[in-house]
Amino acid sequence: xxxxxxxxxxxxxxxxxxxxxxxxxxxxxxxxxxxxxxxxxxxxxxxxxxxxxxxxxxxxxxxxxxxxxxxxxxxxxxxxxxxxxxxxxxxxxxxxxxxxxxxxxxxxxxxxxxxxxxxxxxxxxxxxxxxxxxxxxxxxxxxxxxxxxxxxxxxxxxxxxxxxxxxxxxxxxxxxxxxxxxxxxxxxxxxxxxxxxxxxxxxxxxxxxxxxxxxxxxxxxxxxxxxxxxxxxxxxxxxxxxxxxxxxxxxxxxxxxxxxxxxxxxxxxxxxxxxxxxxxxxxxxxxxxxxxxxxxxxxxxxxxxxxxxxxxxxxxxxxxxxxxxxxxxxxxxxxxxxxxxxxxxxxxxxxxxxxxxxxxxxxxxxxxxxxxxxxxxxxxxxxxxxxxxxxxxxxxxxxxxxxxxxxxxxxxxxxxxxxxxxxxxxxxxxxxxxxxxxxxxxxxxxxxxxxxxxxxxxxxxxxxxxxxxxxxxxxxxxxxxxxxxxxxxxxxxxxxxxxxxxxxxxxxxxxxxxxxxxxxxx
Amino acid sequence: xxxxxxxxxxxxxxxxxxxxxxxxxxxxxxxxxxxxxxxxxxxxxxxxxxxxxxxxxxxxxxxxxxxxxxxxxxxxxxxxxxxxxxxxxxxxxxxxxxxxxxxxxxxxxxxxxxxxxxxxxxxxxxxxxxxxxxxxxxxxxxxxxxxxxxxxxxxxxxxxxxxxxxxxxxxxxxxxxxxxxxxxxxxxxxxxxxxxxxxxxxxxxxxxxxxxxxxxxxxxxxxxxxxxxxxxxxxxxxxxxxxxxxxxxxxxxxxxxxxxxxxxxxxxxxxxxxxxxxxxxxxxxxxxxxxxxxxxxxxxxxxxxxxxxxxxxxxxxxxxxxxxxxxxxxxxxx
Numbered sequence: 001x002x003x004x005x006x007x008x009x010x011x012x013x014x015x016x017x018x019x020x021x022x023x024x025x026x027x028x029x030x031x032x033x034x035x036x037x038x039x040x041x042x043x044x045x046x047x048x049x050x051x052x053x054x055x056x057x058x059x060x061x062x063x064x065x066x067x068x069x070x071x072x073x074x075x076x077x078x079x080x081x082x083x084x085x086x087x088x089x090x091x092x093x094x095x096x097x098x099x100x101x102x103x104x105x106x107x108x109x110x111x112x113x114x115x116x117x118x119x120x121x122x123x124x125x126x127x128x129x130x131x132x133x134x135x136x137x138x139x140x141x142x143x144x145x146x147x148x149x150x151x152x153x154x155x156x157x158x159x160x161x162x163x164x165x166x167x168x169x170x171x172x173x174x175x176x177x178x179x180x181x182x183x184x185x186x187x188x189x190x191x192x193x194x195x196x197x198x199x200x201x202x203x204x205x206x207x208x209x210x211x212x213x214x215x216x217x218x219x220x221x222x223x224x225x226x227x228x229x230x231x232x233x234x235x236x237x238x239x240x241x242x243x244x245x246x247x248x249x250x251x252x253x254x255x256x257x258x259x260x261x262x263x264x265x266x267x268x269x270x271x272x273x274x275x276x277x278x279x280x281x282x283x284x285x286x287x288x289x290x291x292x293x294x295x296x297x298x299x300x301x302x303x304x305x306x307x308x309x310x311x312x313x314x315x316x317x318x319x320x321x322x323x324x325x326x327x328x329x330x331x332x333x334x335x336x337x338x339x340x341x342x343x344x345x346x347x348x349x350x351x352x353x354x355x356x357x358x359x360x361x362x363x364x365x366x367x368x369x370x371x372x373x374x375x376x377x378x379x380x381x382x383x384x385x386x387x388x389x390x391x392x393x394x395x396x397x398x399x400x401x402x403x404x405x406x407x408x409x410x411x412x413x414x415x416x417x418x419x420x421x422x423x424x425x426x427x428x429x430x431x432x433x434x435x436x437x438x439x440x441x442x443x444x445x446x447x448x449x450x451x452x453x454x455x456x457x458x459x460x461x462x463x464x465x466x467x468x469x470x471x472x473x474x475x476x477x478x479x480x481x482x483x484x485x486x487x488x489x490x491x492x493x494x495x496x497x498x499x500x501x502x503x504x505x506x507x508x509x510x511x512x513x514x515x516x517x518x519x520x521x522x
Numbered sequence: 523x524x525x526x527x528x529x530x531x532x533x534x535x536x537x538x539x540x541x542x543x544x545x546x547x548x549x550x551x552x553x554x555x556x557x558x559x560x561x562x563x564x565x566x567x568x569x570x571x572x573x574x575x576x577x578x579x580x581x582x583x584x585x586x587x588x589x590x591x592x593x594x595x596x597x598x599x600x601x602x603x604x605x606x607x608x609x610x611x612x613x614x615x616x617x618x619x620x621x622x623x624x625x626x627x628x629x630x631x632x633x634x635x636x637x638x639x640x641x642x643x644x645x646x647x648x649x650x651x652x653x654x655x656x657x658x659x660x661x662x663x664x665x666x667x668x669x670x671x672x673x674x675x676x677x678x679x680x681x682x683x684x685x686x687x688x689x690x691x692x693x694x695x696x697x698x699x700x701x702x703x704x705x706x707x708x709x710x711x712x713x714x715x716x717x718x719x720x721x722x723x724x725x726x727x728x729x730x731x732x733x734x735x736x737x738x739x740x741x742x743x744x745x746x747x748x749x750x751x752x753x754x755x756x757x758x759x760x761x762x763x764x765x766x767x768x769x770x771x772x773x774x775x776x777x778x779x780x781x782x783x784x785x786x787x788x789x790x791x792x793x794x795x796x797x798x799x800x801x802x803x804x805x806x807x808x809x810x811x812x813x814x815x816x817x818x819x820x821x822x823x824x825x826x827x828x829x830x831x832x833x834x835x836x837x838x839x840x841x842x843x844x845x846x847x848x849x850x851x852x853x854x855x856x
Contacts, residue, residue: 038623039623043574045575116593117593119578119590119594121574121575123589123591124582124583125581170593171623172623173625174623193622193805195705195803195805195847196705220703220803227706228696381774392569393568408577428584429584429585430581430582430586430587431579432579432582433583503577503580
């Protein structure tokens, strides 16, 4: 109802697009976001993949595939087996409240991340962290439980002042949840929850005060409402579904689609008599019409996915690790594997009918559409797939035995993208850690080597090997890396740089991931 | 002492007794409602740990989730949770909202005023509509105004507030461009009275109109019966002007049941407000209600339900007090 009505009025009204509203200068910006954070505390997951406007990590993502020092004065130094990491810190940094930043703050932040007393939601990301100590006021040493080369990718965690973590109690009531105090380029001026947030440039920012001194983010959850308000010239930019973004990004707006590591995949539980069969797994991968789904559901704004590594992570991407779209071969494989078509068109082997359920989160329309499209592709080769909408609680209880549409992704390191999805050692350690219980010794070995190898060229080779080994014996059907789409005002600012995005999107990422470096056009 | 003052004083005492009795009655009701909320929430299929983690659950290990569950006390039985909350409330501590990540008192302080503003304005709109249209329709019974008002009233009874809200946005905001679509202020503007009034107009109008059909039709009905009563016929016979007859003689008699009806409409008003707030992105309690319910956030959910219950109890109390004060024939014995 909401959608149809708003769409109807959206393109019927024919509004003219005024230039910048309200006579604001080009040193302020007005964005709309469809998603409002629950909390602005990095330890409760705020901007866990970086681009936290109020905070800096020790390291920061450069937008393309590398990590650069931020609060760290220079890249961290690891010992030989990558278990002990030493980091020199910047000496010229203060928090928004004027207190100086030093090693104690780093230690307190990382300790709170792993100390159960704080009930942090990101503790599992720091599972490898054993101890963190300040060697002197500007040097910190991390001791890991096992060799872990991708550690710098974990160092994007926003650093909070030690004083705010003095009491080891659950962070539900922490001041930082609504009044962030960090070292970041912006400080929070006002947050009217449910409505909007105002950031002001940090004049003392160590990277230089941002030229865009004020950013207002308005929260409007309905996509069509947001599109309409952009159309009327109210906002300088917003995040929208791809097709809607294309329609709104005209006149003084442009539409951009960012590549991501944000995959959508169907799990194939190993214990299920149908999805556990290697022939069925490969056949399903051959039967999935990935390009068709991307064209029909994403307006073409997605990249076909075959393994967890997207082409945009090009250093680590193995281009030959892919599945052709070949129904004939899929059918032939199923025939040869003993899955014979039954009278109702669904294949059988022995007494087993080739059928299974694919769950999707009922509140996510893209996942639902993907489940339905996948079911129809599977039906073409004689496998019956029943899509089922579930909530998070139900999904967690069935995920070991039923397939599910999964989504996620983090471009900072291939280990983050592959290990917890495919390595057999994580089975049973968490609901979404390798939920389909995929086991492949060659994949395991390559992923382990990737964790231990410091030489970056050799390390990249191991991840390529892992993808090749995975494609020979797939355990999921990776469908696509969805692009994230945005509209932004043209002709007002310089500084836009495309970025490879994680699962998170909205106004903290998107074109504005580096808004602190933007400058007004004169 | 004249009989009138003695009469009004005993009347005042009776009203005071009525108020005290209702307040005494409200205490166990509120207690039971709060307890019921805890029981219902405990029986709901939602696991609060998923709301707490959000997308972080994708990376969370089972051991860490179990730790967090224990730290947040999610494993405690519902009775223990209720007792902890109840003793907290008695000592003035409303607790911490897990889903909003801040103290419940702050959630209330930030959002309740906006909800009250919207509700009260909506109620005023509804009452004004009801009195004007109901009176005019009854006065000119069978005329075109009457037929339009009656037909519209019956039609609107069947239209949910959110549909009305979307139609109003389509017409006034997108079509005519008179009023802003949503929010509390224009995106870039600071909080100011002019801004809030401009943004309040549409939601309050929608809320008022969605609540008015019952009231309009009711006023019309009681006006019709009061217009045919003896004292009105008498007033007409004495040659009083039509305006005086309608406004001074017929309307007051019709008002009494109307006041009681307003009290009875408060629950509908509360639900209507929740829907209207959602559509207009009004930063009131509605969004908090939804979040709290899906997150099984006991402290917030209980307080929000108590606020709604208190509104209903207070509404009916005020209506009864008004009835007692307006009409000497009404007994205050309850």
